[in-house]
Amino acid sequence: MDLTLNEKKLLAVLKPLRDAEEARIESVKPITETIKSVEAARKHSINPLKETLKFLEDTKNLAFQPIKKAIELFEETAEETLGPMKEPDAAYLAKIMDTTEEAIVSHALLLQDKGLADLIKTTAATCKITEEGEKYRREGLPERVLFDSFDKSVTMEDLRKHPASKLGIGWLRKKGWVEIKDGMVNKISDAPKGDDEYALSDPTADKPGMKELLKRKLAEEIETVTYKVAITEEGVALVESGIDLRAETATLTSDQIRTGEWRNLKLRRYSVKTPPKKIYAGKKHPYQEIIDDMRKILLEMGFTEIAGEIVQSSFWNFDALFQPQDHPAREMQDTFFLDLERELPENYNLVKEIHETGGKTSSTGWGGIWREEKARECVLRTHTTSLSIQLLKENPEPPLKAFCIGRVYRREAIDPTHTPEFEQLEGVVMDKDVSFRHLMGFLKEFYHRVGFESVRFRPGYFPYTEPSVEPEVWVDGLGWVELGGAGIFREEVTAPWGISYPVLAWGLGVSRVAMLKLGLKDLRELYRSDVNWIRNEPVNRKEVR
Numbered sequence: 001m002d003l004t005l006n007e008k009k010l011l012a013v014l015k016p017l018r019d020a021e022e023a024r025i026e027s028v029k030p031i032t033e034t035i036k037s038v039e040a041a042r043k044h045s046i047n048p049l050k051e052t053l054k055f056l057e058d059t060k061n062l063a064f065q066p067i068k069k070a071i072e073l074f075e076e077t078a079e080e081t082l083g084p085m086k087e088p089d090a091a092y093l094a095k096i097m098d099t100t101e102e103a104i105v106s107h108a109l110l111l112q113d114k115g116l117a118d119l120i121k122t123t124a125a126t127c128k129i130t131e132e133g134e135k136y137r138r139e140g141l142p143e144r145v146l147f148d149s150f151d152k153s154v155t156m157e158d159l160r161k162h163p164a165s166k167l168g169i170g171w172l173r174k175k176g177w178v179e180i181k182d183g184m185v186n187k188i189s190d191a192p193k194g195d196d197e198y199a200l201s202d203p204t205a206d207k208p209g210m211k212e213l214l215k216r217k218l219a220e221e222i223e224t225v226t227y228k229v230a231i232t233e234e235g236v237a238l239v240e241s242g243i244d245l246r247a248e249t250a251t252l253t254s255d256q257i258r259t260g261e262w263r264n265l266k267l268r269r270y271s272v273k274t275p276p277k278k279i280y281a282g283k284k285h286p287y288q289e290i291i292d293d294m295r296k297i298l299l300e301m302g303f304t305e306i307a308g309e310i311v312q313s314s315f316w317n318f319d320a321l322f323q324p325q326d327h328p329a330r331e332m333q334d335t336f337f338l339d340l341e342r343e344l345p346e347n348y349n350l351v352k353e354i355h356e357t358g359g360k361t362s363s364t365g366w367g368g369i370w371r372e373e374k375a376r377e378c379v380l381r382t383h384t385t386s387l388s389i390q391l392l393k394e395n396p397e398p399p400l401k402a403f404c405i406g407r408v409y410r411r412e413a414i415d416p417t418h419t420p421e422f423e424q425l426e427g428v429v430m431d432k433d434v435s436f437r438h439l440m441g442f443l444k445e446f447y448h449r450v451g452f453e454s455v456r457f458r459p460g461y462f463p464y465t466e467p468s469v470e471p472e473v474w475v476d477g478l479g480w481v482e483l484g485g486a487g488i489f490r491e492e493v494t495a496p497w498g499i500s501y502p503v504l505a506w507g508l509g510v511s512r513v514a515m516l517k518l519g520l521k522d523l524r525e526l527y528r529s530d531v532n533w534i535r536n537e538p539v540n541r542k543e544v545r
């Protein structure tokens with residue numbers, strides 16, 4: 001049976017206490033029958049305890065120390081408690097075991113659950129004289145004081161002057177000690193001491209006058225709870241079969257093994273049934289793992305990785321991509337604008353011309369006036385295409401094959417499929433003879449390698465590409481899922497930087513892919529530090545295929 005050390009101690013103490021008590025009662029019985037002397041009974045009652053003590057010492061019982069203490073204490077109290085004390089109470093046990101009454105009760109309760117002990121609760125009402133009652137105990141009840149203050153009769157007027165009159169006069173009449181007639185108060189009784197007065201001078205709950213005192217609020221009832229602890233037959237059996245009071249050792253130290261001390265220790269039994277604690281290996285965040293997989297795929301496909309700043313001027317985020325200055329995406333409610341400005345690049349006027357008239361290209365531009373101030377305003381990049389265009393400006397000669405995985409920002413209301421920050425995977429390819437077919441080929445190949453078998457393209461629109469498409473992948477159970485945008489950069493985008501070859505470009509949603517691959521219903525889970533989810537997610541999951 002599983003018992004705590006304290007429960008074992010409690011049992012080990014209860015048993016000899018009970019035995020000693022029984023022996024004591026046995027020994028006292030015949031004596032009390034014949035000799036009615038309490039003194040004699042006391043002497044005899046102690047002997048069996050001494051014997052028990054000696055027995056314990058002889059047998060080197062492990063429970064010896066607490067029991068020895070118990071018996072010593074028992075001897076002390078045995079003097080006072082000659083009447084049978086069948087079960088020791090919790091307060092007494094607490095004293096023996098150097099602990100609190102509450103601890104004893106809680107251990108006894110556990111033992112009771114196991115059928116080894118019984119906890120007997122007794123509540124007793126005692127009466128306590130209140131502060132007011134104490135005052136009257138010293139000075140007498142107000143009616144008594146008043147009664148004693150005059151001889152046979154007194155005028156009501158004079159009696160009213162007495163400090164005890166307020167409370168006393170009513171009681172004088174009620175108790176029938178006086179009658180009041182024509183303004184005179186006359187004694188009509190010799191006012192014998194009442195039950196209430198007896199109870200006040202010696203308060204115990206069952207005194208006849210106590211009720212009266214309680215009613216007058218001169219006494220109050222207090223409940224006291226005492227617990228007695230008894231050992232059951234099973235408990236006795238367990239103690240008799242030998243309880244090892246040593247605490248169990250779960251882990252051996254090398255010292256204990258070397259010195260041989262382990263031989264004297266009580267070792268905890270090894271349980272093959274207990275499930276072990278789960279061990280979680282340190283690992284990458286599942287989302288990071290997916291991002292790294294994508295990075296690896298693109299590197300294997302011959303792309304170079306680029307990175308750039310999160311803060312971009314509107315010029316690179318919008319204008320250089322032929323996004324008109326009054327385009328709705330450039331509104332405050334769609335984009336995070338910063339209270340910051342950036343200088344425009346040297347050839348910015350070529351972009352200005354293209355916006356206003358189309359410049360030297362075949363385009364007619366957007367018309368109107370293109371404002372520098374608007375282009376200088378900084379934003380948290382809304383797409384990584386702002387990096388692709390700067391890369392092209394720095395490398396106008398083919399070939400160019402680059403990608404970027406980075407965080408972008410949009411003023412979205414947060415919901416299960418939208419977060420204001422998310423990752424994009426940007427790709428850009430420039431070479432002499434690349435075409436729309438290559439673009440679709442790259443995307444298909446990439447998605448296949450990521451794990452999506454079926455890929456299709458739907459026509460799309462972006463101000464900076466023509467033609468424009470939206471790639472979609474097939475997901476069982478969901479159907480076709482849109483995963484970003486792609487196209488060939490327009491002349492309006494490439495001309496200002498002297499680029500004369502076709503540029504394929506795309507921007508794909510990474511978090512969307514991660515959601516699909518990880519089977520998440522809520523995008524936000526990717527960004528939450530939910531340790532359990534991350535712990536339990538298998539390493540390098542490759543399920544979507």
Ligand SMILES: N[C@@H](Cc1ccccc1)C(=O)O
Nearest residue numbers: 383385485486487505506507
């Ligand atoms: N920048 C676009 C995607 C895109 C990139 C490159 C070309 C075409 C489209 C977006 O954020 O949705």
